Each structure stands twice: as C-alpha cells, then as structure tokens.
Amino acid sequence: MTATEFLDFAVNLTLGMILLGLVVAFVRLAIGPTLADRVVALDMMTITIIAFCGVYAVAVREPSFLDVAIVLALVGFLATVALARYAERRFERDGDKNGGGAGHD
Template sequence: MTFLDYAVLLGFALVILGVALASIRLIKGPTLADRIVALDMMTVQLVAFAGLSALQSRNAAFLDVAVVLALVGFLATVCLARYLERRNAINREDRE
C-alpha cells in the first residue's frame, strides 16, 4: 500500500466521523437553523466521500457525482434558509 492509500483510508474514516457527528446535531437540534447547518455539513461530507471514492477507484465518474451532490446541496441549503427567513418574518409580524 502506498501513502496515498493510507491517506484515502484516513479520509474515509474522518468523513464517516463527520457524518456521525452531523447526524447527532441533526437529531438533537435544538433549533431549525442547527438542523439546516447539519444537513449542509452532511452534504459537504458526502461530496468529500465521492471525491475520496474517485481517488481510491481511479474512476472520474465519482467526480461527476460529487459535483451534482454539491449543486443539489447548495440549492437545498438556499431553499431551507429562505424558508427559515420567511418563517421568522411571519412570526415577527404575528407578535406585533
């Protein structure tokens, strides 16, 4: 095994650890904003996983998967942030 193989395996372990920690934050919350950030973090970790898979398998198709995941994750985060912003604006109007 080469140094790159060990580095990729360490990267996989750290990505799995990151997904596990983000899933804990996703479950515990306590706010909706925390859950949105946790989902975004999990998306970034999945993009990293796809990149590491491309390195390990020496197959560039995983890079396409990483790009698509990054785009979908970005759009989902923007949509959830807009939802949260509108929800907070409605709650502020109700209080007044």
C-alpha cells in the same frame, strides 16, 4: 512504504475522518435544537458526502464519481438556499418572540 501503500493508507484515514464528521453532523441534525442548527447540520452532511465522493473517486481510480460530487454540490446549494428562504419566511411569520431582535432599539 511505497507510494501506492501510502495512498491507500491516506485514503482509508480520510474516509474514516469523513465518516466521523458525518456522524457528528447527524447527531446535530437529530438533536437540533433550533432550525438553524438542523440546516447547518444538513449542509455539513452534504459537504461530507461530496468529500466522500471525491476521496472514493481517488480510491477506485474512477473519475466519474467526481461528476456525482459536482451534481450533489449543486443540489446541496439549492437545498440550502431553499431552507434559508423557508427559515426567513418562518421568522417573518412568527415574529420575534423574545421581544425585540437584533437592530431593534
């Protein structure tokens, strides 16, 4: 097996594993059940898409896809921060419905 064949095999295997991770994250996004589950699933999907861009850049030998991955990482970070702030405000607005949360004795 030559180095090129091995690289092609590794790239194809990696793309398949990334696709599997994306499917698992999408299932978690769809079923939830909580907002936190959905936020983590969305963040995982962003990370797997970034990984896909990186591996695809290696596969087609085109480094411009790495720029796309960097931009997507920045946008994903901002989206995660925004969703965390939304969840925090929602929690403050709704209060603790279970009667005393963590740190309240």
